Amino acid sequence: MTVISTRSAAFMIDNLLSSSVNSKKKIIETEFASQTPDNYINNNRRKRKSWTCDVCGKMFDRPSLLSRHTRTHTGEKPHVCSTCGKAFSTSSSLNTHCRIHSGEKPHSCEVCGKRFTASSNLYYHRMTHTKKKPHKCSYCEKTFATPGDLRGHTHIHQGTWPFRCHQCSKGFSKQTNLKNHLLTHTGRKDHKCDICGKLFSLHCNLKSHQKLHRNMQNIHEQDEPTSTTNDITPNQFFSNKFSVDLLQLFSSVRSYS
Template sequence: MSLLSRVLITNSPPSGGDTDERKSVSGESLSSSSSAASSAGDLLDTLRHDACAALLQPSPKSRPPRGERTLLPCEVCGKAFDRPSLLKRHMRTHTGEKPHVCMVCSKGFSTSSSLNTHRRIHSGEKPHQCQVCGKRFTASSNLYYHRMTHIKEKPHKCGLCSKSFPTPGDLKSHMYVHNGSWPFKCHICNRGFSKHTNLKNHLFLHTGRKLSIQFQSECKFI
């Protein structure tokens, strides 16, 4: 047998039975692969759908927008709040409850934040600094009102008189002078105040306790 014949015989394809068997195995493998790929694709689509649904589903802990929240009114003064915790804290202004007590001087406060600010009086800490003059304060509210001394512009003008104010809050407090609807009134002399702390200091005048010259000069009762 020639060399060429040997090469042809060696490289010749297997018999027909083997070929059919291999074709069958190859077909089954291809079918299994296609089925697996299809299943994997379906699974991927399902996972994507579930992930999108989870993102679109609102969290049970998330609150609705402020305008859509149910307001909880105070039974004493009618002021409304959108959270029970805020209403609970507000009620302490009526009940006088002060559960947060300073361990140094035993002074009580209605909120923990007020107590934390008060503690700085004992520690001497003044974390809030004015960027204009460098003066420091224990409370951010004190710094806020101090900044007003540096502001010359007063864009918020009263529509009933010629006075103007640097902030909307100052203008709102001023409007009580015109409309007479003071949120806090003295039950002895009927004088009105825009802030509870001002009324509290004013009441000391009727009890004979020493107050600042500012409140002594403002009170018409004296």
């Protein structure tokens, strides 16, 4: 019977352990080397996406995201505005909505300075400066800056307006537009111009009207003499003459109205 010393036994155990670790390391390295970077990323993503929607089969890597997604099927809106009672499916949507009441507009356009309550509104507003309209209608040649504008336009071709006036059957893509339209049937004109006293049923029409006053005021200020005739260039002379003619025309139209 062969007797093995304690030192020899420890040496043999160390060799066995090291060989086992090295073999496992080689297996891992071989598997990793056989995977392309894209396959490795995709495999990891598949492992993370373990929560699946029972309705549409969409997968999520967090249960909170699945819970929020499920509300798109159930219509649940647990987040309610304490000011007006409007409900939302997510807390972020509620926070954005509350800025309408508080007047907070944290997102500012770096080009014109216009401010917005939501970052998505700022994103689409920036396209008005670039003039890009990547969203093209599949029925005609018209293009639009935002997918929302395209969806609203598509109702014209499909006749699938989500909101319709019960009096004239005119269709609208947004409920707010329908509410504004209904005011035209009531005859109410609650918005008054503080310059000329003209009444309007919609606030947006009043704002457009007030821009006319401001433009005419700017024309009047530009036409005030700031230099001698000898200092005026031909282009400035014709520009000022056009402004005076336009102002006289506007005044004559107002006198007959």
